Amino acid sequence: GGLNIGTGDASIFSVNALNAVLDAQGTGKAKVLTAANDIELTPNGGNVNITVNGLEMAGTVRITSGGGFIVQANTTVNRPGSPSTGQTFFDIDLAKMIVYNGTAWVNMDGTALS
Numbered sequence: 001g002g003l004n005i006g007t008g009d010a011s012i013f014s015v016n017a018l019n020a021v022l023d024a025q026g027t028g029k030a031k032v033l034t035a036a037n038d039i040e041l042t043p044n045g046g047n048v049n050i051t052v053n054g055l056e057m058a059g060t061v062r063i064t065s066g067g068g069f070i071v072q073a074n075t076t077v078n079r080p081g082s083p084s085t086g087q088t089f090f091d092i093d094l095a096k097m098i099v100y101n102g103t104a105w106v107n108m109d110g111t112a113l114s
Contacts, residue, residue: 079105
């Protein structure tokens with residue numbers, strides 16, 4: 001079980017291989033350097049946490065096995081300073097999810113925050 005990068009029997013990376021790399025490095029993390037991004041792999045029990053700087057995806061993101069999707073959450077004053085249009089944020093002071101419409105933070109239905 002665990003992370004496999006590749007397809008089926010042709011996968012090129014597994015949790016066991018990652019643990020072997022980490023044991024050799026002694027850092028607790030492995031970094032994969034690519035032209036556009038740094039990808040960090042960190043073991044978490046039988047799973048691997050994947051952190052990508054500047055991740056862009058096309059298609060569908062599917063969360064399986066009872067997982068969940070966590071968005072950035074913080075106070076109103078700590079909202080992102082330079083948000084992108086469509087960026088979501090959970091404002092813990094307002095206790096709700098909001099979205100940036102290109103001009104301002106608004107409710108998920110597009111109405112002004114109150």
